Amino acid sequence: MTDTTQHRLQPGDTAPAFTLQDQEGRPVSLRDSAGKHTIVYFYPAASTPGCTTQACDFRDSLASLTAAGYVVLGISPDPIGKIIRFAEQEGLTFPLLSDEDHAVAEAYGAWGEKKNYGRTFEGLIRSTIVVGPDGKVTHAQYNVKATGHVARLRRTLGLDEA
Numbered sequence: 001m002t003d004t005t006q007h008r009l010q011p012g013d014t015a016p017a018f019t020l021q022d023q024e025g026r027p028v029s030l031r032d033s034a035g036k037h038t039i040v041y042f043y044p045a046a047s048t049p050g051c052t053t054q055a056c057d058f059r060d061s062l063a064s065l066t067a068a069g070y071v072v073l074g075i076s077p078d079p080i081g082k083i084i085r086f087a088e089q090e091g092l093t094f095p096l097l098s099d100e101d102h103a104v105a106e107a108y109g110a111w112g113e114k115k116n117y118g119r120t121f122e123g124l125i126r127s128t129i130v131v132g133p134d135g136k137v138t139h140a141q142y143n144v145k146a147t148g149h150v151a152r153l154r155r156t157l158g159l160d161e162a
Helices: 049-067 080-090 103-107 149-156
Strands: 019-022 027-029 037-042 070-076 096-098 111-116 119-124 127-131 137-142
Touching (some): 037 049, 049 080, 049 149, 080 096, 127 149, 137 149
Parallel strands (some): 037 070, 070 096
Antiparallel strands (some): 019 027, 019 096, 111 119, 127 137
């Protein structure tokens, strides 16, 4: 098993460029949001409880994140058909991107060894990377918990609604 977890991004690193297809069939690139703050979050599988909770939390915070100058991009190793169904079922209007070969997840340090119920395997590590307007990483969070993640991220970014 290859260990890709040592390649985790750190604040100040240049975010790796990518172009992936979204649920509308459009190619979406990191450079499309140049000049803006971009939240790139990696989730393991569409339509699972944790990933649905996290995606709906981003959906529910999208207006305020956008107003604060943030773009949200969700990336998973799911095939595009599964992502389309997920977006339709949950009313997700921000780009969800298909990274079936997990090359982007690997470049961002979000693919690596995981343990579940005593079993070790390679898979997607729930992660969130915030990229500044200059293309540099400002925050890198790995092994995040789905529930409450968006609220914690908002606090980290100084975007509390309180």
